[in-house]
Amino acid sequence: MAAVDDLQFEEFGDAATALAANPDGSTISIEDADETPKHQPGPPRGAGREEDDELLGNDDSDKTELLAGQKKSSPFWTFEYYQTFFDVDTHQVFDRIKGSLLPIPGRNFVRLYIRSNPDLYGPFWICATLVFAIAISGNLSNFLIHLGEKTYHYVPEFRKVSIAATVIYSYAWLVPLALWGFLLWRNSKVMNIVSYSFLEIVCVYGYSLFIYIPTAILWIIPQKAVRWILVLIALGVSGSVLAMTFWPAVREDNRRIALATVVTIVLLHMLLSVGCLAYFFDAPEMDHLPTATATPNQTMAAAKSS
Amino acid sequence: MAEAAQSPGDPGTSPKPLFAGLSEIAISRDIPIEGEITIPVRSRIREFDNSTLNESVRNTIMRDLKSVGKKFMHVLYPRKSSTLLRDWDLWGPLILCVALALMLQRGSADNEKDGGPQFAEVFVIVWFGAVTITLNSKLLGGNISFFQSLCVLGYCILPLTVAMLICRLVLLAEQGPINFMVRLFVVIVMFAWSVIASTAFLADSQPPNRRALAVYPVFLFYFVISWMILTFTP
Numbered sequence: 001m002a003a004v005d006d007l008q009f010e011e012f013g014d015a016a017t018a019l020a021a022n023p024d025g026s027t028i029s030i031e032d033a034d035e036t037p038k039h040q041p042g043p044p045r046g047a048g049r050e051e052d053d054e055l056l057g058n059d060d061s062d063k064t065e066l067l068a069g070q071k072k073s074s075p076f077w078t079f080e081y082y083q084t085f086f087d088v089d090t091h092q093v094f095d096r097i098k099g100s101l102l103p104i105p106g107r108n109f110v111r112l113y114i115r116s117n118p119d120l121y122g123p124f125w126i127c128a129t130l131v132f133a134i135a136i137s138g139n140l141s142n143f144l145i146h147l148g149e150k151t152y153h154y155v156p157e158f159r160k161v162s163i164a165a166t167v168i169y170s171y172a173w174l175v176p177l178a179l180w181g182f183l184l185w186r187n188s189k190v191m192n193i194v195s196y197s198f199l200e201i202v203c204v205y206g207y208s209l210f211i212y213i214p215t216a217i218l219w220i221i222p223q224k225a226v227r228w229i230l231v232l233i234a235l236g237v238s239g240s241v242l243a244m245t246f247w248p249a250v251r252e253d254n255r256r257i258a259l260a261t262v263v264t265i266v267l268l269h270m271l272l273s274v275g276c277l278a279y280f281f282d283a284p285e286m287d288h289l290p291t292a293t294a295t296p297n298q299t300m301a302a303a304k305s306s
Numbered sequence: 307m308a309e310a311a312q313s314p315g316d317p318g319t320s321p322k323p324l325f326a327g328l329s330e331i332a333i334s335r336d337i338p339i340e341g342e343i344t345i346p347v348r349s350r351i352r353e354f355d356n357s358t359l360n361e362s363v364r365n366t367i368m369r370d371l372k373s374v375g376k377k378f379m380h381v382l383y384p385r386k387s388s389t390l391l392r393d394w395d396l397w398g399p400l401i402l403c404v405a406l407a408l409m410l411q412r413g414s415a416d417n418e419k420d421g422g423p424q425f426a427e428v429f430v431i432v433w434f435g436a437v438t439i440t441l442n443s444k445l446l447g448g449n450i451s452f453f454q455s456l457c458v459l460g461y462c463i464l465p466l467t468v469a470m471l472i473c474r475l476v477l478l479a480e481q482g483p484i485n486f487m488v489r490l491f492v493v494i495v496m497f498a499w500s501v502i503a504s505t506a507f508l509a510d511s512q513p514p515n516r517r518a519l520a521v522y523p524v525f526l527f528y529f530v531i532s533w534m535i536l537t538f539t540p
Contacts, residue, residue: 086442086447124442125442129526155539156537158427
């Protein structure tokens with residue numbers, strides 16, 4: 001039997017024969033996921049997803065199995081292990097970003113774009129860009145709002161970069177961790193068809209934050225109405241991406257718990273955006289009044305201090 | 307040995323113990339020794355050590371300074387040469403980073419709370435930024451070594467350091483919108499120069515389908531440094 005299995009191509013073997021041929025490969029079943037340490041979330045989820053795909057009749061199951069069988073066999077202390085998380089091409093990253101910007105009902109972001117190849121490139125660099133976009137836009141916005149005032153001395157406010165970095169990176173990593181733990185716990189009680197690995201959840205959260213980069217840049221406009229409309233648009237887009245991703249994972253569960261989970265996800269997202277708007281961007285209306293009476297001399301004096 | 311071999315060969319003699327006559331053979335005179343033994347000339351090795359050990363300090367420093375200066379020229383006129391990559395060194399990046407951090411110091415101590423970056427912050431941003439970009443490039447499958455990449459990224463800060471110098475000089479003059487426009491223009495030009503110079507060296511080390519992924523963090527890195535330079539107020 002072993003010889004026959006050796007001659008088989010990966011995509012034609014099912015999970016059981018692949019397991020027999022390669023015991024420590026990526027075809028460990030779902031039950032092992034509970035014992036997996038936090039830093040090895042990738043490999044154990046491979047077979048679980050294959051069985052999901054076969055149950056759902058997804059025509060991507062061949063490709064999913066092929067991808068799952070080829071990757072992630074290095075131990076976690078080697079460099080190659082971490083290279084598997086950066087195994088994306090430029091067009092794949094662009095496709096994932098486009099998928100996060102255009103949430104279409106019924107199309108699951110993870111199924112469609114990630115397909116068992118979660119990457120850490122997107123989450124890390126989108127969060128880094130967002131940190132600097134928020135800090136720089138906030139600084140610019142404050143400068144433009146206080147432009148006419150005599151008593152305002154421009155400061156670059158460099159401290160806020162570290163605060164922004166802490167907030168955004170902890171949101172992008174701790175919330176997925178909590179969500180993953182919660183889903184794992186619910187999985188042990190109610191058998192869900194769809195389950196996500198930790199890295200896939202991090203990936204979804206990272207890419208869903210992309211909409212906030214142009215939003216932060218547009219927040220420079222010092223109109224309250226404009227800013228709140230932008231908040232609602234961004235929340236709508238990224239919230240729906242998250243909701244449509246996680247609804248299949250909890251809908252088998254108790255109705256109330258499923259609804260509460262999705263509502264909590266969207267609520268935390270809203271908290272992040274409103275918090276960033278409130279902390280990094282000064283309120284425009286109250287401070288805008290003195291600039292209306294500023295004379296050209298005062299404007300020159302304020303610009304001199306910049 | 308001939309005599310010892312003959313004695314057991316004689317027929318008719320009583321059996322003698324083997325090698326009986328061996329002790330009577332005197333080797334040094336009966337068996338000629340031939341050949342040559344040459345001892346390597348020790349003085350030549352000592353002369354080789356002297357060439358770098360006993361040279362004057364001025365020579366040592368000038369050699370390193372010339373190497374750093376040559377790499378500065380390669381950054382200012384980026385061509386596809388491998389000098390920067392082949393003999394990398396981190397002296398140039400250190401000099402540039404220290405110069406940039408010193409020039410970004412504000413004189414006043416009253417608004418330290420919310421002011422510009424401190425000396426240590428500039429250092430941390432430059433070095434940890436460069437390390438992060440290098441790790442990103444290697445994780446994406448690039449075939450550049452760790453220190454080569456650090457070397458290139460550090461040396462390509464040179465245009466931005468020149469921009470900082472120009473900005474500081476321009477800020478000595480009267481301030482106003484024109485002043486700001488001049489500084490903005492200088493910083494934008496130097497930022498583009500830095501990105502183009504570092505891309506010329508780093509882009510070839512990536513497979514073509516991931517080049518943009520590796521170049522974008524470099525763009526972000528120099529953009530942040532340019533922002534720090536532009537928002538500097540004395």
